Amino acid sequence: MIRSPRALVAVVSGIVALAGCESASRFGSSIVGTGPDLEARLVATGGAAVTGVAMLRAYDGGVGLSVSFAGAPPGEYRVVVHANGNCSSPNGFGAGPPWAPPGVPVVTARLSKSDYSAELAIRLPGYRFDGPDGVAGRSIVVHAGAQGSLLAEPGVTNNRVACGVIRTPQHLLPAPQN
Numbered sequence: 001m002i003r004s005p006r007a008l009v010a011v012v013s014g015i016v017a018l019a020g021c022e023s024a025s026r027f028g029s030s031i032v033g034t035g036p037d038l039e040a041r042l043v044a045t046g047g048a049a050v051t052g053v054a055m056l057r058a059y060d061g062g063v064g065l066s067v068s069f070a071g072a073p074p075g076e077y078r079v080v081v082h083a084n085g086n087c088s089s090p091n092g093f094g095a096g097p098p099w100a101p102p103g104v105p106v107v108t109a110r111l112s113k114s115d116y117s118a119e120l121a122i123r124l125p126g127y128r129f130d131g132p133d134g135v136a137g138r139s140i141v142v143h144a145g146a147q148g149s150l151l152a153e154p155g156v157t158n159n160r161v162a163c164g165v166i167r168t169p170q171h172l173l174p175a176p177q178n
Contacts, residue, residue, distance in 0.1 A: 040164030092160030
């Protein structure tokens with residue numbers, strides 16, 4: 001029996017880590033990949049207890065995004081790509097504003113969750129992996145609430161509850177050369 005909220009968060013985080021791998025494989029098999037996957041390991045911002053992972057895979061015409069997270073209370077959430085690959089600020093300000101490639105609208109994925117974990121998979125048409133207009137090196141931010149600003153100011157409480165920098169997963173990086 002789990003006796004404390006902190007223990008519950010630890011257990012749910014472990015389950016999400018395992019479920020995230022399964023979710024990513026199911027999601028990945030439904031999209032024809034054109035290169036290695038990218039990922040964003042989500043860490044809590046703004047005092048939240050959210051953890052999770054976002055997996056990205058290129059497909060002909062865009063990028064597929066699969067997100068799994070836990071530790072947030074039931075409610076409405078939005079998942080958005082942000083301009084900067086910086087999740088170091090306590091309120092997520094470093095991630096910058098919402099971002100999309102030139103000529104492509106910003107995609108805001110909305111989801112409702114009834115328990116402490118959530119999962120979604122969407123396609124981002126017109127997005128790409130690499131280059132100056134690619135998602136690599138940017139961030140994924142989870143926002144609490146179905147409405148409200150997606151912007152942030154330094155040191156000001158906002159609705160950003162998790163952030164992760166989009167990069168090549170560690171297991172796909174080449175081994176160091178001696």
